[in-house]
Amino acid sequence: MPTFSELGLSEPILRVLGDLGYDEPTPIQEQAIPVMLSNSDVIAQAQTGTGKTAAFALPIVQRLRDERVPQALILAPTRELAMQVAEAIYKYGKGRRISVAPVYGGQPIYRQLRALEQGVQVVVGTPGRIMDHMRRGTLVLDQISTVVLDEADEMLDMGFAEDIEFILQQTPQQRQTALFSATMPEAVQGLVQRYTRDAKRISIAAEQLATPRTRQTYYEVMPREKLDALCRILDVETPSSAIIFCRTRSEADALGESLQGRGYLSEVLHGDMSQAQRDRVMKRFREGQAELLVATDVAARGLDIPDVTHVINYDVPNDPEAYVHRIGRTGRAGRTGLAITLITPRERRMLQIIERASRSRIQRQKLPSLADVAARRREAFRDALREVLEQGDLDPYILMVEEMSEEHDAVDLAAAAFKLLLNEVEQGETITSVEGDAAGVEPGMQRLFLDVGRFDRIRPSDIVGAIANEVGLSGKSIGSIDIYDRFSFVEVPNEQAQKVLHILNGVSMRGKQVRVSIAKPKR
Template sequence: MATFAELGLSESILKVLAELGYDEPTPIQEQAIPVMLSASDVIAQAQTGTGKTAAFALPIVERLRDERVPQALILAPTRELAMQVAEAIYKYGKGRRISVAPVYGGQPIYRQLRALEQGVQIVVGTPGRIMDHMRRGTLALDQISTVVLDEADEMLDMGFAEDIEFILQQTPQERQTALFSATMPEAVLGLAHRYTKTPKRISIVSEQHAIPLTRQAYYEVMPREKLDALCRILDVETPTSAMIFTRTRAEADHLGESLQGRGYLSEVLHGDLSQAQRDRVMKRFREGSAELLVATDVAARGLDIPDVTHVFNYDVPNDPEAYVHRIGRTGRAGRTGMAITLITPRERRMLQIIERAGRTRIQRQKLPSLADVAARRREAFRDALRGVLEQGDLDPYLLMVEEMSEEHDAVDLAAAAFKLLLNEVDQDDTISSVEGDAVGAEPGMVRLFLDVGRLDQIRPADIVGAIANEVGLPGKSIGSIDIYDRFSFVEVPNEQSQKVLHVLNGASMRGKKVKVSVAKPKR
């Protein structure tokens, strides 16, 4: 296994990778990075989740010129993937002031226009919106030196073949073309044959792992609420020995300190620890002095801890294999285990990939409320109370009860003592799952709530079509659209919002009448 330094990456890139916690390259990165750095064309077969984004993104960042003109174009099948790739490139280019613009449908076009006008070096987008900007004259491809087709098979399956060919024909003949695809059907091979020159072929066959027989669940929350959500779940689950996985060493340290500050018995394990520190951490965890072990994937390799009751994925792992390795640390030796994953809206796609690879279904759960936590605490308190009664030695406390019984009923005294010990006070339930979150709209836009969602088979095209047909508002004026299981949000221009409300209320989408109202941001 080569190191990132041996692949030909610069010191500045290596420093960023170290900060991100990238310890060693994946097979696709090991093979593709040197080829991409050499400016050769590439045809790579690799499953999603094998680290292919870094395989093409790192060489692109490495080879950028200082000019703020589009030099690299990355085509992706969906807005979610486009956002993920753009976000990854931005992180890889940290410290070099790299400019990257994600361009996709469903986002207000004026935001993209502003970014393109300011000058960008890398454009990541879906074929349809890329072509839209090309026709408008807001995106020039004459200085593109690298084109990447990410998940080419999926783009062709979605009917983007003609769009892709049109875009490629507008780029310079002397360019690097890289095609990454999970499968290589005839359509993909034909496209590669027409638009690549003596390409280097790379094939990474990902092993099919079976998901262990462990109960699996996930909670979807907003990024800013992950810590509070984890604590609430811990309070309800009350694990006796749990591992919590993060992607990087920095995240492990931060989470470990936060949990310790909130009174949880936790330890942190990552690659920066000396062997003596590592041994001390593991001794405390195995002996039960620490109930929670916050760890990175690399640091946890080779650990043999048979009594782990829970595994928490605080960060969704980067590939299905890592997920299997993580959750395989619970439910051993015939014991039951629980694997819980926290995801943000942007990470839904990765969760679906994990489910497909493992041929399993991860159950969505509703985030516990404060009432749920209080109920669980009361249940645990009752169990502890029974244990104290069985032990006896209550004489000093019986005397106190007898003294206070002269003024108060004994039952009331016991209830007051329980309340005091449990420290139950009225609190606002401020954490919500993403389904209850209505964030503020973009300036000049109004965010509307629709009482239909994925379970009603609603798609973005249905919402855009209804607004365009019923109101006469062009699709390009419609802002972001977020669709959840039972409802959706859409942003429309402020001056048209009342008309949209009036016309859409009672209109039919997918055979169901829709109720529309202005979404109220959380306070």
């Protein structure tokens, strides 16, 4: 399979694609990009979600002149698609200061007027609003060199045929025309005959997508809430082995770092890693040293891990086929699996496309509350208690109970022990990140975050011993210590904080290397 560098794209664009984590072109990109760069007309039949936006957007960005006049016009059937395409072009043109104006109904027109008055190179919009600006004289198309009809069949189904023809007639005859459509009904064929010249035809066969026997659910959240939502879901689901998918390498790195900072046993896998690094990550994941694997699609190809209990789409894939490949990582060998997808309100349409293409029903779920998380922790505590009872070896503790039962009822003793053990869990209910409570820190002390906790069998004496032995700080100088399920906080004198931070990072506690950072104050 060719790489992006073999398709004729410029070095600046290749750098942007590298930064975005794009590894290989999709079939539509492989065929359409060289044709678009050659200035030929294009008729492409491809399903939504096959990567067609990049197929026309990358050549447009590469061929733009620096002059701030409309040079490319992209027509889309809906405001959601128009916004997505505009964002993609802006992203691909990073570094060149590409000016893009999304133009659609439902948005105050004065914003669009201001953008058009300042001068734009690419206009993306719905036919009705584009015509509105043309009639106002605020959008002139006499220097348009490329016109793209995105999802042409859907635009015609929505009754935009006359609008499209009116717009095309106002553009220069020597323009490049590219038409992308999932189907080719007669109405689309008529547009092709009237408004394209010697067009190159591209057809990407739609595959029959089959979903595995995996329960599929989704949660709708705002973009800024995704990380906290993911952590709540993880705390309720408590997966023993889960793959979390991100679109790009940079997003995978950022999410992996955030999860590690919050105390989750996670590793990251993507195409920028050496084979030795990949092997080391996979060994830790297969052996259960890491519960979560944050990965990109390319990095996860060919992985054979039969015991994955959960697949989580942190980012919605742009390709229905990629969705099916992702969720196929769970529910193998007769086992049950759960596929969870996080979507933002603007991604509902993509989810509907995935449902249609995969012929599956993805059920909406309500995001777990903090009370749900606390209840799940108590349930996990009960499960752990039953496991200890089954294992036996309780003689020393039975002796302690017998001694104390002379003064207290055995049921009261058990309740007191539960309260003592669960106290940390109850305190942890309000903590949703690595943030500490700056208001509660003693004067002259600095609060530090450690990515080890009760699940790692960490006790206060372990933290005190590590600081005392490795840093040489006396136990009396150490302030309060709070230990939660997956992380801990410790207070040390301000003047010693950087020294503790530097020396303690990488020190092993209970067989696990510790990461230490300054606890951020709650906002």
